[in-house]
Amino acid sequence: MAEHSVAAAHDHDHKPHGWRRWVYATNHKDIGTMYLVFACLMFFIGGAMAMVIRAELFKPGMQLVDPQLFNSMTTMHALIMIFGAVMPAWTGLANWMIPMQVGAPEMALPRLINFSFWILPFAFTLLLATLFVPGGAPAGGWTMYPPLVLQNGASFPMLIFAVHMMGASSILGAINVVVTILNMRAPGMTLLRMPLFVWTWLITAYLLIAVMPVLAGAVTMLLTDHFFGTTFFTAAGGGDPVMFQHIFWFFGHPEVYILILPAFGIVSEIIPTFSRKPLFGYEAMVYATASIAFLSFIVWAHHMFVVGMPLAAQLFFMLSTMLIAIPTGVKVFNWTATMWKGSLSFEPPMLFALAFLFLFTIGGFSGLMLAIVPADYQYQDTYFVVAHFHYVLVPGAIFGIMAGVYYWLPKWVGNMYHMGLAKWHFWLSAIFVNVLFFPQHFLGLAGMPRRIPDYAVQFTDWNMVSSIGGFGFGLSQLLFPILIYMCVKSGKPVKVNKAWEGAHGLEWELPSPAPYHSWQTPPSDAIIAKGAFH
Amino acid sequence: MANAAHAQDSNSYYVPHDSTWPITGSVALFTLMLGAISYLNDWAGGWSFIPGAILMAFMFFGWFGTVIGESQRGVYNVQVDHSFRMGMMWFIFSEVMFFAAFFGALFYARTLSVPWLSGQGVKVFTNLVLWPQYEATWPTNGPAHVGGRADSSFDVIPAFSLPAINTAILLTSGLTITVAHHALRAGKRGTLTVFLALTFILGFTFVGLQAKEYGEAYRELGLRLSTGIYGSTFFMLTGFHGLHVTIGAIMLLVIWLRVLRGHFTPDRHFAFEAVAWYWHFVDVVWLGLFIFVYWL
Ligand SMILES: [Cu+2]
Numbered sequence: 084m085a086e087h088s089v090a091a092a093h094d095h096d097h098k099p100h101g102w103r104r105w106v107y108a109t110n111h112k113d114i115g116t117m118y119l120v121f122a123c124l125m126f127f128i129g130g131a132m133a134m135v136i137r138a139e140l141f142k143p144g145m146q147l148v149d150p151q152l153f154n155s156m157t158t159m160h161a162l163i164m165i166f167g168a169v170m171p172a173w174t175g176l177a178n179w180m181i182p183m184q185v186g187a188p189e190m191a192l193p194r195l196i197n198f199s200f201w202i203l204p205f206a207f208t209l210l211l212a213t214l215f216v217p218g219g220a221p222a223g224g225w226t227m228y229p230p231l232v233l234q235n236g237a238s239f240p241m242l243i244f245a246v247h248m249m250g251a252s253s254i255l256g257a258i259n260v261v262v263t264i265l266n267m268r269a270p271g272m273t274l275l276r277m278p279l280f281v282w283t284w285l286i287t288a289y290l291l292i293a294v295m296p297v298l299a300g301a302v303t304m305l306l307t308d309h310f311f312g313t314t315f316f317t318a319a320g321g322g323d324p325v326m327f328q329h330i331f332w333f334f335g336h337p338e339v340y341i342l343i344l345p346a347f348g349i350v351s352e353i354i355p356t357f358s359r360k361p362l363f364g365y366e367a368m369v370y371a372t373a374s375i376a377f378l379s380f381i382v383w384a385h386h387m388f389v390v391g392m393p394l395a396a397q398l399f400f401m402l403s404t405m406l407i408a409i410p411t412g413v414k415v416f417n418w419t420a421t422m423w424k425g426s427l428s429f430e431p432p433m434l435f436a437l438a439f440l441f442l443f444t445i446g447g448f449s450g451l452m453l454a455i456v457p458a459d460y461q462y463q464d465t466y467f468v469v470a471h472f473h474y475v476l477v478p479g480a481i482f483g484i485m486a487g488v489y490y491w492l493p494k495w496v497g498n499m500y501h502m503g504l505a506k507w508h509f510w511l512s513a514i515f516v517n518v519l520f521f522p523q524h525f526l527g528l529a530g531m532p533r534r535i536p537d538y539a540v541q542f543t544d545w546n547m548v549s550s551i552g553g554f555g556f557g558l559s560q561l562l563f564p565i566l567i568y569m570c571v572k573s574g575k576p577v578k579v580n581k582a583w584e585g586a587h588g589l590e591w592e593l594p595s596p597a598p599y600h601s602w603q604t605p606p607s608d609a610i611i612a613k614g615a616f617h
Numbered sequence: 618m619a620n621a622a623h624a625q626d627s628n629s630y631y632v633p634h635d636s637t638w639p640i641t642g643s644v645a646l647f648t649l650m651l652g653a654i655s656y657l658n659d660w661a662g663g664w665s666f667i668p669g670a671i672l673m674a675f676m677f678f679g680w681f682g683t684v685i686g687e688s689q690r691g692v693y694n695v696q697v698d699h700s701f702r703m704g705m706m707w708f709i710f711s712e713v714m715f716f717a718a719f720f721g722a723l724f725y726a727r728t729l730s731v732p733w734l735s736g737q738g739v740k741v742f743t744n745l746v747l748w749p750q751y752e753a754t755w756p757t758n759g760p761a762h763v764g765g766r767a768d769s770s771f772d773v774i775p776a777f778s779l780p781a782i783n784t785a786i787l788l789t790s791g792l793t794i795t796v797a798h799h800a801l802r803a804g805k806r807g808t809l810t811v812f813l814a815l816t817f818i819l820g821f822t823f824v825g826l827q828a829k830e831y832g833e834a835y836r837e838l839g840l841r842l843s844t845g846i847y848g849s850t851f852f853m854l855t856g857f858h859g860l861h862v863t864i865g866a867i868m869l870l871v872i873w874l875r876v877l878r879g880h881f882t883p884d885r886h887f888a889f890e891a892v893a894w895y896w897h898f899v900d901v902v903w904l905g906l907f908i909f910v911y912w913l
Contacts, residue, residue: 099635107635189632191700194680198639205647209654240657244650251646254711262703266696267630296711300718307853310657312843314763315722318743321759321846323730330718393739600632 106201109193110599111178112495114200118175119488121203123564125167126481128211130557132160137519137553139536140546153536154222155214161225165342166249167207169476172484173345174199174256177284180491181260183590184278186269186611188600191262199255206248213238213245224534226331227302229316229324233309243306250295257291260284269589269605275366276615278588280487282369283348286376290337290344293380298334301327325390332383340379342476343443344372346483347414350436352588353490354418355616357433358425359585364417365616371410371417378407388459397456404454408447415444430583431505435486438478438513446474449524464534467527473520477556478513485512485563492567493582497596498574504566511559518552588614631692638680645672681871685888689880698887705891709898712861716902719857723850723909727755731846734760758845765848766839773840773847776911779830783823784907787862790819791900794869794893802883806876813873816896820866827859854910861899868892 099107108114135156139147148156178196182189190196213220218236221227227242235242264277264285277285305327307313314320316327347368355362362368384392384400418440427433449471453459462468485508493499522545527533531542538546577595592610593601649669655661687693693701729738735753736744744751748760762769774780793816800808831852834840842852872892875881881889 103635106640107637109633109636188630192704193632194636194639195704197636198642201640201643202646205643205650209647209650237658237660240654244654248646248650254708258704258707258711261707262700266699266703292707292711293714296715297718297721300715300722304719304722304849304853306657307842307849312764312841313849313853314759314843314845315726315849317759317763318730318734318747319759319761320763320849321726321731321734321757322849323725323733326722326725326730329725330721333721391740 108197108200109189111182111190111193111196111601112597112599114190114196115175115177115179116495117200118171118178118203121200122168122172122175122484125163125171125207126560129160129163129168130560132156132163133553134557136160137550140538141550142547143538143540143543145537148536150536151219151222154224154534155220157534158221158223158225159210159214162210162221162246163207164476165225165338166246166253167203167210169342169480169484170249170253171200171203173284173287173342174253174260176280176345176349176484176487176491177256177260177288179495180590181263181281181284182267183494183593183597183601184281184588185264185267186272186589186602186606187263187267188603189267190259191267192259195255196259199252199259202248202252202255206245206252209241209248210245213241216241226328226335227305228331229305229308229327232305239309240306243302246302247299250299253291253295257288257295260288261292264288269602269611271606271608271611272589275369275617276611278348278614279351279362279365279368279372280345280348283344283351283372286372287341287344290341290376290379294334294337294341297330298338301330301334304330325387325392328387328390329384332386333380335386336383337376337379339472339475340375342480343483344376346439346443346480346486347372349483349487349490350418350439351414353432353436353486354421354440355587356490356583356585357428357430357436358422359427360421360425361587362417362616363420363423364413367413368417371413374410375407378403378410382407385454385459388456389463401454401456405451408451411447415440415447430489431500431502431509432486432490432583434506434509434513435482435489438509439482439486442474442478442482442513442516446471446476446479449474462527464532465527466523466531466533469533470520470523470527473523477520478516482512485509488567490583491590492570493574493577494590494593494595494597496571496574497577497594498570499577499582500566500570500574504562504569508559508562508566511562512556515552515555515559519549519556520552522546522549522552587616630694631687631697633687636683638676638683641672641679642676645669645676648672685875685880688888698885701887701891705894709894712898713902716854716857716905719850719854720905720909723854726846726850731755731757756847758847762845764839764841764844771839771841771844771848773851774830774834774838774911776907779826780907780911783826783830784903786819786823786826787900787903790816790823791897793819794896798889798893801876801881801886801889804883810873810876813869813876817866817869817873820862820869820896824859824863824866827855827862851910854906858899858902858906861902865892865896865899868895 104113105117108117135148136153139153178190216237218238221232221235221238221242223231223235233239264281304313304315308316314322316322316324351362351368382400382404384396385404388397449467453462453468453471489500489505526542526545529542531538580594581591582595589606589611590597592606592614649666652665652669655665656663732738732753733740734743734748735751737753751760756773758765758769758771765771793812797809797812797816800812840851841848869892872889875888
């Protein structure tokens with residue numbers, strides 16, 4: 084805010100020690116670190132489940148797990164990766180970076196970010212505990228469609244309450260982000276001077292606050308349908324199981340932008356840095372992000388073209404979905420144009436950002452194919468859908484997170500990581516992710532359904548290729564925590580503020596590692612103006 | 618606390634250190650959820666809610682107590698006040714979206730699923746195959762007449778009986794809190810105390826009348842949570858609203874007690890305004906309920 088200065092209530096680096104520092108934390112960096120460590124842990128747990136899936140699908144016939152456990156694995160893998168890995172990773176990056184990027188000492192509501200973080204370990208304890216209760220873990224898919232989800236055993240209420248807790252955590256975390264961005268900016272940090280990571284997170288947080296409560300409402304209706312005799316999703320009582328799908332996807336489609344918009348922001352920071360040029364079309368990027376967010380509220384039924392809906396509705400949702408390609412195209416164009424005639428270098432963050440640019444675009448194109456109603460009748464519930472959303476989420480969201488970590492890690496730790504090893508991590512990830520997911524397009528177009536533990540023999544070859552890619556991708560991710568550990572323990576000190584010579588923005592004006600309370604005295608207008616693209 | 622030394626510095630943004638309340642809240646929430654799960658899975662009786670409820674109450678008393686204490690010590694500058702205000706507004710927005718899900722279910726049932734079940738529109742086969750005799754009406758407990766009295770019939774609560782009185786009560790309470798707010802700003806503590814008390818008395822009266830209405834619905838009208846889609850939407854919407862009125866009335870009671878202790882000044886009274894916004898929010902939700910659930 085322009086009218087008052089933002090300084091922390093202390094002028095010293097007083098850090099609490101031991102476990103109290105983490106459990107009672109109110110510091111944006113400590114809490115950001117906990118979010119990131121938690122996300123990494125969940126990434127490996129969810130990844131292990133994916134390995135079970137790919138091992139079972141390595142060849143036709145039943146090998147390792149029974150169909151019930153297989154379906155539990157697909158369901159839990161999705162819930163853990165979405166709510167446990169990607170969303171907490173974004174919130175962790177937001178907590179770390181937003182105060183630094185807007186010139187604030189801390190997040191606006193320090194106790195609340197502690198609460199929003201510490202709900203998560205309990206929520207996922209609850210979710211993971213379902214693996215050990217009678218009837219096994221939820222197996223009806225992460226979308227929790229009734230009536231199937233109501234047939235889960237003791238895991239059912241655990242699933243519902245775990246989702247409630249994750250939702251509460253996300254809402255509180257998002258409120259903190261919005262308030263920090265709107266209220267904690269240094270004087271002179273006008274909205275259109277904000278870095279795009281801040282912009283995309285502002286819009287993401289708005290989406291979170293708007294749709295997480297809708298998910299809470301939907302799962303509450305499931306709970307009362309199961310235990311208290313309501314008939315929201317039962318035709319006999321005048322309800323409709325399809326109604327759940329409408330409410331769920333009203334949450335679900337904005338949710339996919341929640342998972343990807345911060346990646347747009349990070350890529351928009353990294354590409355200019357390593358092209359040594361300002362971002363092309365900064366303002367257009369902001370407006371494109373806002374239009375994507377707006378459109379995300381009016382496209383949800385493209386997930387349900389085959390459940391039956393009036394023709395007019397099908398046409399509406401097909402066309403509105405295709406409209407999203409316009410602002411997304413603006414973004415892809417602007418990233419490409421930023422590199423045009425730039426002096427490019429290919430450090431790990433740039434490599435991940437470039438892979439994002441190419442591979443996310445593939446996921447976007449297959450999304451357009453899925454938006455076409457008659458074609459979707461063919462693709463619905465096949466591996467083509469699986470290939471589509473994994474292209475958006477793995478080389479999209481996950482690579483975005485990786486890019487962000489490799490970009491800012493030197494600022495957080497004060498040490499540079501092992502460049503060679505990071506490039507190995509990149510190339511192994513980028514190659515195996517395609518070996519893993521590209522064949523799934525072929526499988527889907529050939530008619531292989533998703534969420535099945537066994538398949539017809541003609542699908543064997545591409546499943547084997549995909550599984551090999553899966554194991555390779557999974558194993559190469561182990562490099563990531565090793566690399567971070569090495570960086571923290573024995574990385575070469577960065578010493579300078581700008582770990583990357585072409586970097587823009589306020590975070591690069593702070594020392595490396597950044598001080599405990601980021602901007603205790605607000606940065607000057609000149610410094611802010613220097614770092615802004617607009 | 619290390620930062621208390623800087624408490625009078627109006628330029629500094631207060632950052633608390635080492636807070637025990639959030640982790641208490643997380644443990645309390647987890648305990649409450651475990652209790653609910655144990656109860657619903659028949660692993661334990663209704664007592665299993667008690668530990669979580671006690672912990673939650675402890676957390677709310679402790680957390681709000683700490684914040685009120687800090688506020689009274691004057692450590693919050695104007696910018697902190699702005700953060701609290703924005704936080705509350707966005708929280709209310711999230712609540713609006715929670716109710717939107719249930720209103721969405723109501724509108725979907727009334728305009729789409731019930732007509733479809735009677736054979737209109739694109740979904741004729743459910744009607745033809747399963748319930749060819751079903752005619753769309755509202756209120757309805759569905760083509761299979763789920764729940765209701767022994768003969769599956771049920772009656773609804775007429776809008777212009779108790780619900781109309783409740784509407785008058787809530788709208789009046791919206792006025793009294795506004796009067797109280799103006800009194801606070803004008804420094805008239807007597808008027809403030811009286812009108813704030815009136816507001817929460819009206820709020821609790823509303824809750825009492827809702828409870829009476831629920832009793833009649835269950836005993837005499839055959840209108841229960843399990844009475845088809847009408848009962849489902851009616852009780853979930855009015856139930857969650859009633860819960861919010863109860864919470865709002867408790868919040869009003871708390872700020873009234875704070876007024877009695879001399880808290881709030883004419884220009885610094887965030888908690889009062891937050892409660893007032895919340896109260897207006899439950900008021901507006903009620904108007905939606907009165908129109909779309911009871912009246913139309
Ligand atoms: Cu979608």
